[in-house]
Amino acid sequence: MSPHEAPAGHAPDPVTAPESLPAAVLWDMDGTLVDTEPHWIAAETSLLGRYGAAWSHEQALALVGSALPDSGRVLAEHVERSTGVVLDAGAVVDELVEAVIAQVRAAVVWRPGALDLLGALGEAGVPCALVTMSYRNLAGTVAAMLPGAFSVVVAGDEVERGKPAPDPYLRAAELLGVDPGDCVVVEDSPTGVASGEAAGAHVLACPHMVPIPAAPGRSRVASLAEVDVAALGRIAAGRPLDTVPVG
The missing domain is CATH 3.40.50.1000 (HAD superfamily/HAD-like)
Known part of the structure; x- marks a missing residue:
């Protein structure tokens, strides 16, 4: 029997057995x-600021991880409630994405x-x-x-x-x-x-x-x-x- 083989009927030494891996x-x-989260928040704040709508850090944090169409709707509705200006939610998302891409390309x-x-x-x-x-x-x-x-x-x-x-x-x-x-x-x-x-x-x-x-x-x-x-x-x-x- 090789010195590296376990005796018959014995499980491998748990110390030397290889760890399992995720699929x-x-x-x-x-x-x-x-x-990139600071980039998203900066882009949101800049976009809303152009229309005179305030956007707090707490409001921005509430969108972290959300699907972009949902974020676009939230932002467009916020501008309309705050200023009466009607924005297209899809256009809002497109502008945010382009702004973040520019930031990532500049410095990741x-x-x-x-x-x-x-x-x-x-x-x-x-x-x-x-x-x-x-x-x-x-x-x-x-x-x-x-x-x-x-x-x-x-x-x-x-x-x-x-x-x-x-x-x-x-x-x-x-x-x-x-x-x-x-x-x-x-x-x-x-x-x-x-x-x-x-x-x-x-x-x-x-x-x-x-x-x-x-x-x-x-x-x-x-x-x-x-x-x-x-x-x-x-x-x-x-x-x-x-x-x-x-x-």
């Missing part, structure tokens, strides 16, 4: 992979730990998907900065129902040919977390601009720099972790 990791983009800011974790997943052979409520033109801009990192990109203008509905993550799992229940979703907003959980995936929340409460089965970390591939494997196996300080 796939499904990444949110804005606020999770790229720090990656979230701490995100690129290292993405690279480690690639080395481990774990497929990744980018699942975002941003439209394809913005999602494609970001994905092109990381060639080969994502096997699939699902954008907000390619699903009938956006987050918090499960459709975006279900679509990503379908395109990858994996069961959502074997995947880990990485998110930064309550809306995105709700979408991942509704899809039946294991969710790792890394709160950024909006707090995410603890919940049974939900994993939370203060930074993706705390996470490695083995940790994602444990999450996918139903062993959640939570390192976010209480209070």
Whole structure:
């Protein structure tokens, strides 16, 4: 018997047995992979300000993670209530997307730990998907900065129902040919977390601009720099972790 073989009838040593891996990791983009939320807030504030409508930081935070058509409607209705000016919600979204694309092209800011974790997943052979409520033109801009990192990109203008509905993550799992229940979703907003959980995936929340409460089965970390591939494997196996300080 080879010195590396376990005796017949004995399980492998749990210390040396390889960790299981997620079938796939499904990444949110804005606020999770790229720090674009300040760009969205700045674009909203600028657009509304041109019409004389005030827009508070708290109002902006309420839209974090939302589907863009929903955000466009909220903003258009806010301008009409505040000033009487009627705006087309679709045109509002188009302007916001173009403004954020310009900001990303000028200077992209990656979230701490995100690129290292993405690279480690690639080395481990774990497929990744980018699942975002941003439209394809913005999602494609970001994905092109990381060639080969994502096997699939699902954008907000390619699903009938956006987050918090499960459709975006279900679509990503379908395109990858994996069961959502074997995947880990990485998110930064309550809306995105709700979408991942509704899809039946294991969710790792890394709160950024909006707090995410603890919940049974939900994993939370203060930074993706705390996470490695083995940790994602444990999450996918139903062993959640939570390192976010209480209070």
